[in-house]
Amino acid sequence: MTKHSSLSRRSFLKNAGVLGCSLAASPLVTPVSLAAAPGDHRLVVIVLRGGMDGLDLVRPVGDPLFAGLRPNLSSADPKLPLTDFYALHPEADKLHALWMAGELAFGQAVSTPYRDKRSHFDGQDILEAGVDAGGAIRDGWLNRLVQTMPDTQLRTALAVGREDLLILSGDATTSGWSPDVTLPLSEASRLLMARVYDGDPLFSSALGEAMDLTDVLRPELLRNADDAPNDPSEVMSDAMMMAKAHRGTTGIATFTAEMLKQDTRIASFSIGGWDTHVGQTSGFKRPLKNLQDAIMTLKTELGPIWGKTTVLAMTEFGRTVRQNGSKGTDHGTGGTVIVAGGAIRGGKIYGDWPGLAEEDLYNRRDLMPTADIRIYAAAAMQGLFNATASQIEGTIFPGLDLSPGLPGIIA
Template sequence: MAGSASTLSRRGFLIRTAALGCSAAASPFLTPVTLAAAPWEHRLVVIILRGAMDGLDVVQPYGDPALAGLRPNLPFGEAGGARDLDGFFALHPVLSPLGGLWDRGELGFIHAVSTPYRDKRSHFDGQDLLEAGTGFDLAASSVRDGWLNRMLQAVPGVQAETAFAIGQDEMLVLKGPAPVDRWAPDARLDLSPQAQRLLERISHDDPLFRDAVAEAFDIAQSLNMAAVDAPVAEDGAPGMMQAMAQAQKGKDHLKVADFAASRLRMDTRIAAFSINGWDTHQNQKATLKAPLETLAETILALRDGLGPVWGQTAVVAMTEFGRTARQNGTNGTDHGTGGAMVLAGGAVRGGRVYTNWPGLRDGDLYKGRDLMPTADVRAYAAAAMQGLFGLDRSVLEGAVFPGLDMAGIGGIIV
């Protein structure tokens, strides 16, 4: 989409301001989808699980005898309805719809992993470090791009699709100089007549602001109308506007999955988005259900939407840190350290839990409270990109994840 930097800046400001009247502002999902085209046949989907997913509950080490004493009020293992995976780990019952993927080797997990982030346990800092891909020696706040974007910068021939950004800013993990697209679900600029008149009055005496307001209203009207009645592309695939319109019919996370799949079936090779709701400080048995259902439905929607391309796809879901090994006084868990990652897709080497299990006895826990990390989240993300895209280890350990050591990390891609 052509336009000067100042015009794009004004438009971005206006869209953020007008978001008070947008349906996107009330969306419970509130996440952009970030897309990038690249010269490969394999696809990578990165899902950020915001809020610190409890890996010990999602992939339950019921074979560790210390677990029962740490979580007497949190059901686990087959007695709690979980599905046995390998005689030691069990899958949370809410994720049972993914059991068929496990059986076919299209679902796997990585346990006892973490970013280098330690001790402060802030969601915001943890997520920034996760998406920046930095280590101890390079603060996330000093990094202006994310690890997926740095990977794209290292590959020649990367192109973005048509520029399209409505809703929130792009995720840090794909922010940077390499070209990407953005889209947010339900980002229709539906201002009430009163709000529209107010904006027109506020901007009346500022020519630049006034012109930007008028332009944005024209764009919004065109997008809203196009989303209702958009032609199908010549190759039979839905156009971007039609894909957006079709996505309106489902839940927000299904809209995201359907839209991502529609682009990944074409030229897009990388998609990144987030799923929220993993902060389970109290009544974890109940509060963990919704995000787990969302994750399961998202993965299955990606599989269904991708069709034959699913066999060339790896989905990597990661969180900023794990949660305490012990339950707290409100039958929840607090911010911890070691956690778990989720792998899915026809391109992953699934049907297994990758881990160097540290144990859950008091002496095994990190600072006596958290699951001890025995591997770096970044190393497994790097292993996925190495297996999918054939990137050199030196590029991954240098340009993509500065200071990373991938030693000892096996292949997770078929």
């Protein structure tokens, strides 16, 4: 399908809701790239929406200025040490277990090229587009990666969730799925809907796409006419149970793992809730739990494939070094990228620490970025899919300079 038709279908499905009885359902709001590539490595990109505070997740407790800048947010007695200098957030016990297993690493003091305005919308667009702040945002960098991979066919890249993901939008064929509605669809209902919308090219095309996705993604949810229950309440009960099973971050991660066990090689979804202006001590815990659950679900569900998998969790910007008057933090600049998986070189903190002295901060308020966050994605592309420097600098991340070298995150 073309980019134009994909957008038209998403617009139709957002507003009409006529496909509520299909798994590829109401609404189809998330773009999906469907292609398969040679090789056996997997890449999962998790967009952490809201500006995740990397200084709260990976705490530089060895810096003598840290505790004074965050008297209500820092821990004087690190519960989960990483190195002599860094400790994990005390609620990040599952991530710490991955660290101890050599399956977790971090890139510290990273950022996109975005500066100063600190808008979530602009920051997320730049993160997902992979271009500098002055570039025209046309498509997503994962979509451009797929286009550089040879012999692509069937399904390689998959975006799962409620929102549109720019990161997978572009010229590579896209489709979509939302995990919230999983009502069964009998063969008779399928035939009836196909007949009703046969005369409308747009509706008919969208319906066909939804049915195809239903067949491919979760065939066990389809019911034949012979075994479909007669009691409507039974149908609804089954549907509600299936819908409940697929809600939340764990359901999305489970679904993603199922796709990665087939021919999908690249997946992306998002986790929100990181905008912690007020009461960060409690507000940080929920998205942190969701992130840990997502990563651990991927590890558990993938089994041996986890050893061939890399997870990158990236956010649009970091947060201020100093806590604010509401015991939270405001939009900042430098932050942290999370790297997990069985395919990585874990147990390391990558990047240069810039220091917390006022003269070392960006605009005397934010952690100073010492690396472009895109180099971690570039390192994953090169290590997993043999992307060349010219492809990365010229097509996938135009304007990115790889000459300083890439972090060795892939084992």
